[in-house]
Amino acid sequence: MSIHIGADSGQIAPYVLMPGDPLRAKWIAEHYLEDAKLYSDVRNMFGYTGTYKGLEVSVQGSGMGMPSFAIYGTELFNDFGVQTIVRVGSCGALNTDVKLRDVILASGACTDSGMNRLRFEGVDFAPIADFELLRTAYDVAAANKMPTHVGNILSSDSFYNDRAELTTRLTEYGVLAVEMEAAALYTLAAKYGRKALAICTVSDHVITGEATSSQEREQSFSDMIEVALETVLTVHGQK
Numbered sequence: 001m002s003i004h005i006g007a008d009s010g011q012i013a014p015y016v017l018m019p020g021d022p023l024r025a026k027w028i029a030e031h032y033l034e035d036a037k038l039y040s041d042v043r044n045m046f047g048y049t050g051t052y053k054g055l056e057v058s059v060q061g062s063g064m065g066m067p068s069f070a071i072y073g074t075e076l077f078n079d080f081g082v083q084t085i086v087r088v089g090s091c092g093a094l095n096t097d098v099k100l101r102d103v104i105l106a107s108g109a110c111t112d113s114g115m116n117r118l119r120f121e122g123v124d125f126a127p128i129a130d131f132e133l134l135r136t137a138y139d140v141a142a143a144n145k146m147p148t149h150v151g152n153i154l155s156s157d158s159f160y161n162d163r164a165e166l167t168t169r170l171t172e173y174g175v176l177a178v179e180m181e182a183a184a185l186y187t188l189a190a191k192y193g194r195k196a197l198a199i200c201t202v203s204d205h206v207i208t209g210e211a212t213s214s215q216e217r218e219q220s221f222s223d224m225i226e227v228a229l230e231t232v233l234t235v236h237g238q239k
């Protein structure tokens with residue numbers, strides 16, 4: 001047991017998918033994992049363990065934003081010995097080449113969060129994905145002809161942002177999309193020497209104003225989930 005995850009040791013798999021939305025965690029467990037069992041409902045932040053094509057995998061909600069993500073990510077790495085976390089999130093597109101429902105593999109994550117500023121003081125740490133996970137995820141997405149982009153994203157502390165000029169500048173510098181957790185995941189994976197990748201589906205478009213429904217954000221985005229599970233299976237299966 002850790003403070004925020006009500007699991008016994010051994011109940012969480014070494015490989016964990018993490019959506020922000022705990023109901024997306026439940027949906028993934030029910031639709032993609034065999035014999036999925038709930039191991040934690042502390043604060044309704046659901047966590048399940050089951051198997052995917054024979055490999056034990058867990059799925060754990062993280063909540064929204066880097067502070068919430070960092071609580072669950074720290075406990076998974078530090079208290080439960082988790083080796084790999086793949087975030088499966090939604091994001092807002094910042095680039096017109098990126099379309100609604102496209103998949104983004106975040107090779108890096110800029111952040112405006114105070115968390116990394118406090119952690120690294122005067123140094124701008126560059127949170128990056130694990131290369132093996134990134135390369136594998138790209139190969140899986142390409143083999144299945146999924147509309148996929150690889151690049152930099154922004155992990156923001158704000159969903160509602162008053163500073164449109166800053167996101168415009170990031171668009172000019174090639175940042176593909178905005179979400180709220182990947183930089184925390186990549187920073188924690190670096191700290192604990194573990195593997196991490198953030199995969200996001202474009203749920204809305206910051207430039208065009210297009211958007212998907214809340215139900216779609218909770219219960220679909222199957223391309224992203226399949227890429228995440230096949231990536232974990234390819235990298236960690238049969239070892």
Ligand SMILES: O=P(O)(O)O[C@H]1O[C@H](CO)[C@@H](O)[C@H]1O
Nearest residue numbers: 019020021064089090179180
């Ligand atoms: O869909 P999830 O994984 O929650 O991710 C995105 O959605 C939330 C905002 O609506 C933030 O957590 C953001 O990162």
Ligand SMILES: O=c1cc[nH]c(=O)[nH]1
Nearest residue numbers: 090091092178179180
């Ligand atoms: O954090 C997020 C998630 C989806 N869309 C956004 O604009 N921001």
